[in-house]
Amino acid sequence: MSRSGARVALVLAFGSAAVPAMLPAPSPAGPRSAAPSPAASSLAAALREAAPAAAAGSTAEPSPAIRVDQVGYPAGAPKAALIAVEPPAGRFTVHRLPDGAEVLAGEPAPLRFDPDSGDRVQTADFSALAEPGRYELRVPGAGRSTQFEIAADPYRGLLRLASRSYYGQRCGTAVDLGPDRPGYRHPPCHLEGGFHRSAGRRRERPATGGWHDAGDYGRYVVNSGIATGTLLWAFELYGGRLGGLDIGIPESGDQTPDVLDEIRWNLEWMLSMQDDDGGVWHKQTSKRFPGFVPPHRDRSISLVIGTGSAPWKSSCATADLAAVAAISGRLYRPYDRAFAERSLTAARRAWVWLHEHPDVAFRNPRAVSTGEYGDSDCGDERLWAAAELWRSTGEAEYGAFFVGRAGEALAAIGPAAPPSWSEVGALAAWSYALAGTGDPATVSAIRGRSLEAAAEIAARAGRHPYRIPMTERDWVWGSNAVAANYGLQLLVAREWAAEADRSRLGEAALDVLHYLLGRNPFSLSWVTGAGARSLLHPHHRPSGSDGIEAPWPGLLAGGPNRNRQDPVLRALPPGTPPARMYADEEESYASNEVAINWNAPLVFLLAGVPVPE
Ligand SMILES: [Ca+2]
Ligand SMILES: [Ca+2]
Numbered sequence: 001m002s003r004s005g006a007r008v009a010l011v012l013a014f015g016s017a018a019v020p021a022m023l024p025a026p027s028p029a030g031p032r033s034a035a036p037s038p039a040a041s042s043l044a045a046a047l048r049e050a051a052p053a054a055a056a057g058s059t060a061e062p063s064p065a066i067r068v069d070q071v072g073y074p075a076g077a078p079k080a081a082l083i084a085v086e087p088p089a090g091r092f093t094v095h096r097l098p099d100g101a102e103v104l105a106g107e108p109a110p111l112r113f114d115p116d117s118g119d120r121v122q123t124a125d126f127s128a129l130a131e132p133g134r135y136e137l138r139v140p141g142a143g144r145s146t147q148f149e150i151a152a153d154p155y156r157g158l159l160r161l162a163s164r165s166y167y168g169q170r171c172g173t174a175v176d177l178g179p180d181r182p183g184y185r186h187p188p189c190h191l192e193g194g195f196h197r198s199a200g201r202r203r204e205r206p207a208t209g210g211w212h213d214a215g216d217y218g219r220y221v222v223n224s225g226i227a228t229g230t231l232l233w234a235f236e237l238y239g240g241r242l243g244g245l246d247i248g249i250p251e252s253g254d255q256t257p258d259v260l261d262e263i264r265w266n267l268e269w270m271l272s273m274q275d276d277d278g279g280v281w282h283k284q285t286s287k288r289f290p291g292f293v294p295p296h297r298d299r300s301i302s303l304v305i306g307t308g309s310a311p312w313k314s315s316c317a318t319a320d321l322a323a324v325a326a327i328s329g330r331l332y333r334p335y336d337r338a339f340a341e342r343s344l345t346a347a348r349r350a351w352v353w354l355h356e357h358p359d360v361a362f363r364n365p366r367a368v369s370t371g372e373y374g375d376s377d378c379g380d381e382r383l384w385a386a387a388e389l390w391r392s393t394g395e396a397e398y399g400a401f402f403v404g405r406a407g408e409a410l411a412a413i414g415p416a417a418p419p420s421w422s423e424v425g426a427l428a429a430w431s432y433a434l435a436g437t438g439d440p441a442t443v444s445a446i447r448g449r450s451l452e453a454a455a456e457i458a459a460r461a462g463r464h465p466y467r468i469p470m471t472e473r474d475w476v477w478g479s480n481a482v483a484a485n486y487g488l489q490l491l492v493a494r495e496w497a498a499e500a501d502r503s504r505l506g507e508a509a510l511d512v513l514h515y516l517l518g519r520n521p522f523s524l525s526w527v528t529g530a531g532a533r534s535l536l537h538p539h540h541r542p543s544g545s546d547g548i549e550a551p552w553p554g555l556l557a558g559g560p561n562r563n564r565q566d567p568v569l570r571a572l573p574p575g576t577p578p579a580r581m582y583a584d585e586e587e588s589y590a591s592n593e594v595a596i597n598w599n600a601p602l603v604f605l606l607a608g609v610p611v612p613e
C-alpha cells in the first residue's frame with residue numbers, strides 16, 4: 001500500500017456555492033464500469049418503466065437513481081432510501097418479492113442539494129415497514145431499486161464474509177475460500193523472508209506469516225496495529241455476536257472463537273517482528289511493489305526493513321505492538337494462557353524499549369518504495385500502549401503514565417477526528433475509560449468529551465442529505481474508512497450514553513453502514529460481493545490476477561478521494577465534487593484499493609450496530 005499522504009491539507013474549497021447544482025454527473029468508473037451515470041440510467045430506466053413489462057416481476061435493471069442499502073435494514077430500525085431524479089419524484093412504493101405486491105406507498109421528502117456530491121436527492125422513508133422479507137422500491141420515472149432485505153439481523157452473513165476476508169489475506173500459507181466461494185485460493189506465498197541492511201542485524205529465522213496489508217503483499221506493523229486492535233476491540237465489546245461466528249477457516253471447530261484464531265495469524269507475525277532488545281521493526285515488504293501477480297507468483301523476497309541506523313526499530317511500530325500485544329494478553333487468556341502470557345511479555349519489553357527510544361521515526365530507505373506509514377508523532381501510540389497495558393495488568397506504572405498525559409488523550413477525541421492508523425490517541429482514552437476501574441475524574445472527562453463529540457457527529461450526519469458525518473476534509477484516501485471510524489466512534493460513545501441517546505447514536509452508526517452498502521452517490525456497495533451492485537475492480541493483486549470476474553469477497557474499498565493521487569482520479573473532469581472522486585477501476589489505487597485497516601472498522605460496525613440479540 002502507499003497511503004502516506006492521507007491527510008494532505010487542502011486549499012480547494014467546495015462550498016455549496018462553488019458547485020453548480022446541475023453539474024453533469026461524471027462517469028463514475030470509466031469504460032469498464034458496471035455503473036452507468038445516474039442521469040443516463042434514470043433516463044433509460046424511465047423508458048423501461050414506461051414499457052408494458054414494468055409491473056410485478058419486471059426484468060428491468062435496477063436504477064442507480066434509487067439508492068438503498070443493498071444488504072438490508074434491521075426490522076426494528078428506521079429505514080430510508082434516497083432518490084435522485086429530475087423532476088423530483090412525487091411518490092414511491094415498496095414491493096414485496098418475489099410476487100411484487102405493493103406493501104407501502106409514500107411521498108418522498110423535498111429535494112435537497114448535497115455540495116459534497118453535487119447531487120439533489122429526496123429521502124424516501126419506509127420505516128413503517130418491519131415485516132421480514134425481500135423488497136424493492138419503485139419510483140415512477142426512475143424505475144426500481146436493487147433488492148434488499150428486511151430482517152431482524154440482516155448483517156450476519158456480511159459480518160462473516162468481512163471477518164473471513166482476513167483469512168484471504170493470509171501470507172505464508174495456502175489459502176482456499178472454497179467450497180462456498182470456489183476458486184479463491186492460492187498456494188503458500190512469501191515463505192522466504194530476509195533482512196534488509198536497514199534493519200541492522202540478521203537473525204536465523206526471518207519473519208513470515210501475517211496478513212497482506214492491502215492490494216499489495218507487504219506487511220506493516222503500524223497498520224497491523226490499528227487493524228488488529230480494532231478487531232480485538234470488536235471481539236471484546238461484541239463477543240455475543242462475534243464469539244460464536246464460524247468463519248470457515250482451518251481453525252474452525254477448535255475451542256477458540258474463529259475471530260480470535262484469525263487475528264492470531266497476524267499477531268504471531270507482529271510478535272515475530274520484535275527484536276531481542278524489545279524494539280519492533282517497522283515493516284516487511286519487497287523493495288518495490290510487485291506487478292499484478294498472484295501471491296505465490298511474487299518471487300520478490302519479503303525483507304524486514306528498519307530505520308537504517310541504530311536503534312533500527314521505530315517507535316510507532318514498537319508502541320503499536322505493545323498496545324495490541326497487551327490486548328491479546330487479556331483476550332486470549334481463557335483460550336490459550338501461554339499465548340496470552342507471551343503476548344504480555346512482548347508488550348512489556350516493547351514498553352521498556354520505548355522508554356529509551358520514544359521518538360524514532362521511520363522513513364523509507366533509499367531504493368525501497370513500498371508503503372512508508374511514516375508518522376512523526378508516536379506519542380499517541382505510546383499512550384495507547386500505556387492504556388492497554390494498564391487495562392490488562394492493572395499495574396500502577398502504566399496507569400500513572402496514562403493519567404499523567406490524559407490531556408493529550410482527551411484532546412484526541414473530537415467531532416471531526418475519528419481514529420486512523422497514525423492517530424490512535426482516542427483509542428487510548430477509550431480503552432482507559434472502558435476498563436471501568438480508572439481514575440474517576442479522568443474517566444469522567446473521557447466519557448463526557450466522547451459523548452459530546454458523538455452527539456455532534458450524529459447531529460452533523462442528520463443534516464447531511466446522505467446522512468453521513470463526513471466533513472469537507474474527510475474526502476481523502478480511504479474516506480470509506482473515515483466514515484466507518486466515525487461509526488466506531490459513535491458506537492464506543494454509545495456504551496456510556498443515557499438510555500434516551502443510545503438509539504440515536506446507534507442509528508447514526510447504522511446510517512454509515514447504509515452509505516457504505518449502497519446508499520451513496522454511486523448506488524454502489526463498496527464491499528466486494530455484498531449486494532447486487534458492488535464494486536468489481538478493486539486494486540487488489542489476488543483479485544486482479546486470478547482469472548475470476550468477481551473480486552475476492554468481503555473487502556471494503558477506499559472510496560472517494562478528492563486528492564487526485566492516481567492516474568485514474570487525475571483524469572476525472574475538473575470540478576468533480578469530492579464525494580464523486582471515485583472510480584471502480586483497478587488502477588485507481590487511491591480510491592479503489594482495499595486494506596486491512598479499512599475492513600476492521602467495517603467488521604466493528606457490522607458487529608456493533610444495534611440489532612436484537
Ligand atoms: Ca476456532
Ligand atoms: Ca501517531
Ligand SMILES: [Zn+2]
Nearest residue numbers: 171172189190
Ligand atoms: Zn504472502
